[in-house]
Amino acid sequence: xxxxxxxxxxxxxLQSIEDQMVQTVxxxxxxxxxxxxxxxxxxxxRIRPVFVLLSGKxxxxxxxxxxxxxxxxxxxxxxxxxxxxxIDDADTRRGQLTVKSKWDNRIAMYTGxxxxxxxxxxxxxxxxxxxxxxxxxxxxxxxxxxxxxxRDFFNVEQSVRNYLRRIRRKTALLxxxxxxxxxxxxxxxxxxxxxxxxFGYNVxxxxxxxxDLLDLRGxxxxxxxxxxxxxxxxxxxxxxxxxxxxxxLKPQLxxxxxxxxxxxxxxxxxxxxxLVRSSRGIKPAEDLADxxxxxxxxxxxxxxxxxxxxxLADIARFVAKRSY
Amino acid sequence: xxxxxxxxxxxxxLQSIEDQMVQTVxxxxxxxxxxxxxxxxxxxxRIRPVFVLLSGKxxxxxxxxxxxxxxxxxxxxxxxxxxxxxIDDADTRRGQLTVKSKWDNRIAMYTGxxxxxxxxxxxxxxxxxxxxxxxxxxxxxxxxxxxxxxRDFFNVEQSVRNYLRRIRRKTALLxxxxxxxxxxxxxxxxxxxxxxxxFGYNVxxxxxxxxDLLDLRGxxxxxxxxxxxxxxxxxxxxxxxxxxxxxxLKPQLxxxxxxxxxxxxxxxxxxxxxLVRSSRGIKPAEDLADxxxxxxxxxxxxxxxxxxxxxLADIARFVAKRSY
Numbered sequence: 096x097x098x099x100x101x102x103x104x105x106x107x108x109l110q111s112i113e114d115q116m117v118q119t120v121x122x123x124x125x126x127x128x129x130x131x132x133x134x135x136x137x138x139x140x141r142i143r144p145v146f147v148l149l150s151g152k153x154x155x156x157x158x159x160x161x162x163x164x165x166x167x168x169x170x171x172x173x174x175x176x177x178x179x180x181x182i183d184d185a186d187t188r189r190g191q192l193t194v195k196s197k198w199d200n201r202i203a204m205y206t207g208x209x210x211x212x213x214x215x216x217x218x219x220x221x222x223x224x225x226x227x228x229x230x231x232x233x234x235x236x237x238x239x240x241x242x243x244x245x246r247d248f249f250n251v252e253q254s255v256r257n258y259l260r261r262i263r264r265k266t267a268l269l270x271x272x273x274x275x276x277x278x279x280x281x282x283x284x285x286x287x288x289x290x291x292x293x294f295g296y297n298v299x300x301x302x303x304x305x306x307d308l309l310d311l312r313g314x315x316x317x318x319x320x321x322x323x324x325x326x327x328x329x330x331x332x333x334x335x336x337x338x339x340x341x342x343x344l345k346p347q348l349x350x351x352x353x354x355x356x357x358x359x360x361x362x363x364x365x366x367x368x369x370l371v372r373s374s375r376g377i378k379p380a381e382d383l384a385d386x387x388x389x390x391x392x393x394x395x396x397x398x399x400x401x402x403x404x405x406x407l408a409d410i411a412r413f414v415a416k417r418s419y
Numbered sequence: 420x421x422x423x424x425x426x427x428x429x430x431x432x433l434q435s436i437e438d439q440m441v442q443t444v445x446x447x448x449x450x451x452x453x454x455x456x457x458x459x460x461x462x463x464x465r466i467r468p469v470f471v472l473l474s475g476k477x478x479x480x481x482x483x484x485x486x487x488x489x490x491x492x493x494x495x496x497x498x499x500x501x502x503x504x505x506i507d508d509a510d511t512r513r514g515q516l517t518v519k520s521k522w523d524n525r526i527a528m529y530t531g532x533x534x535x536x537x538x539x540x541x542x543x544x545x546x547x548x549x550x551x552x553x554x555x556x557x558x559x560x561x562x563x564x565x566x567x568x569x570r571d572f573f574n575v576e577q578s579v580r581n582y583l584r585r586i587r588r589k590t591a592l593l594x595x596x597x598x599x600x601x602x603x604x605x606x607x608x609x610x611x612x613x614x615x616x617x618f619g620y621n622v623x624x625x626x627x628x629x630x631d632l633l634d635l636r637g638x639x640x641x642x643x644x645x646x647x648x649x650x651x652x653x654x655x656x657x658x659x660x661x662x663x664x665x666x667x668l669k670p671q672l673x674x675x676x677x678x679x680x681x682x683x684x685x686x687x688x689x690x691x692x693x694l695v696r697s698s699r700g701i702k703p704a705e706d707l708a709d710x711x712x713x714x715x716x717x718x719x720x721x722x723x724x725x726x727x728x729x730x731l732a733d734i735a736r737f738v739a740k741r742s743y
Contacts, residue, residue, distance in 0.1 A: 122559075122563060123563070124563045124566055124567065126566055126570060127562070127563060127566055178528055178529070178532065181524075181525075181528060182525045182528065182529075200505075200524075201505075201506045201569055202566070202569065204502055204505060204506065204528060205502070205506075205562050205565050205566050205569070207532075208502065208531075208532075208535070208558070208562045208565075209559060209562035209563070209566070211532070211535065211558075212555050212558035212559040212561075212562060213555075213559055215539060215551070215555035215558070216552060216555045216556055216559065219548050219551035219552040219555055220548070220552075221548070222548050224543050224544070224545070224546050224548075227539070227543035227551060228540060228543040228544075231536050231537075231539035231540045231543055232540055234532070234535075234536035234539070235446075235533060235536040235537055235540065237536075238451070238529050238532045238533035238536060239446060239447070239448050239451060239533070241529050241532075242448055242450055242451055242526070242529050242533070243448065245525055245526065245529070246450060
């Protein structure tokens with residue numbers, strides 16, 4: 096089954112999640128509804144809700160129960176994007192103006208806070224304290240990941256291991272628990288939710304590595320924001336770290352990175368991006384993403400042979416090949 | 420019993436809450452522990468924990484249970500302060516540098532997010548979903564209140580009702596639920612937690628009105644930040660609204676407020692503050708705070724006659740008279 100067919104098959108349940116998200120962020124204060132809906136309407140791949148739903152197939156599938164996990168997960172993701180855009184000083188996301196750019200930083204900060212809090216109200220409808228714990232634990236890790244990212248801006252000496260730890264917190268964990276909580280909410284066996292966690296974790300790692308590759312290789316049209324954003328803000332990603340291992344390229348690349356760091360006014364990351372693109376850093380990053388996808392597929396093996404298992408595998412393979 | 424004696428009598432339980440707060444925000448990332456502890460160590464009146472503990476006396480008092488409510492409430496309050504300081508561009512709070520000023524806005528934003536999330540982990544230890552709901556509901560209302568405040572900056576046409584609705588969300592609600600949740604967590608009867616909610620709500624309203632009065636009348640030494648901060652950022656508080664009702668003063672006061680709004684560089688709110696201080700706006704604001712304190716005392720009447728009841732009344736009276 097193709098990914099589009101899969102989304103089509105899940106259309107009604109995804110729509111119900113979308114409706115619940117809209118309803119959740121619609122407040123009595125017009126500006127907050129506006130900023131939140133602006134973001135919601137910009138769309139997204141909704142990979143977390145899709146993983147929640149598919150993982151729910153391994154338990155007693157109920158859209159009403161799964162909604163109470165999928166909605167908060169996607170909202171937490173969205174809230175983190177609003178706050179990231181403040182930090183990154185980003186003007187566009189998914190081809191749309193960001194909240195901080197359409198309104199301002201103050202409004203973006205409270206919009207993020209508001210969406211976080213609304214997400215938590217939804218999950219508190221589930222009488223499963225363990226799920227709340229996992230969810231707030233993931234929020235903590237995400238904050239730590241973001242702080243590590245700030246700390247590591249322009250740090251060209253950081254290890255690959257450091258990078259991997261950061262993206263685990265920043266991205267992989269929330270995708271991992273999307274799979275885990277879909278299974279837990281529907282009372283699937285513990286070994287199933289563990290396997291799904293591992294699946295999600297590995298897909299999440301690959302997902303972020305590919306995101307970082309796309310930021311270097313994509314076009315503004317394809318990725319919905321100007322490429323080279325990571326380097327512009329000092330975020331040293333995996334392909335850059337690998338490129339820096341090439342001694343013939345290193346001095347020039349360092350020079351370009353430092354010029355972004357030390358320059359005044361809008362930074363131009365194009366020369367650095369060009370260097371990394373042409374470097375030997377791309378291939379090993381792609382290979383590592385592939386290895387994570389293989390691990391994700393392996394995590395699925397022990398699961399019962401239901402259609403959702405093949406759907407998850409299809410998504411993992413799709414993630415590996417995505418160009419947006 | 421004097422307030423200091425009361426704090427002394429509760430010292431060991433308050434210390435246990437303090438320890439748990441420190442432990443909660445101590446993370447594996449030094450910078451996050453540092454920023455959070457910086458804030459914790461600056462102290463504060465800890466009025467929310469005190470209310471939780473006293474309200475817990477009306478049920479099956481247990482410090483272990485009450486801690487799981489008091490710690491998140493105080494942390495949520497702290498997180499909101501960190502985010503407010505970003506918005507207000509405040510350099511000092513409680514006589515200390517703010518996180519945004521000692522570090523920067525980005526770090527302050529994630530420190531706030533981190534403290535919010537940590538607060539939620541603590542409360543998720545309690546298997547009472549209703550408590551989670553009330554807590555996240557209050558967080559939502561606080562965000563709405565903050566957004567209303569931004570929306571209403573420099574709006575000299577706003578009604579007193581508008582101001583009251585805003586401070587209810589911004590301040591009174593969290594104090595109200597501190598009392599309510601202390602009772603709920605210890606399984607006090609529903610009518611008790613309702614009465615305590617009303618008590619806390621009214622104390623909270625008085626508390627914020629007095630805070631706004633202090634910002635106009637206090638000294639930097641007494642209030643831990645330069646006076647006139649509200650007007651400097653455009654926050655039109657109750658005494659200002661009342662002062663604007665005096666037609667003989669209004670044109671001059673409006674002129675000063677508009678000059679803050681339209682001026683470039685650091686705003687000087689001293690002339691506007693001086694006008695309000697000398698105006699007929701102070702007295703009715705004080706009277707309204709007194710009326711809220713009376714209502715708070717009235718809310719206590721139906722409660723069983725235990726020492727905590729008198730302690731709560733003492734605190735309410737103290738709040739009415741505080742000068743810091």
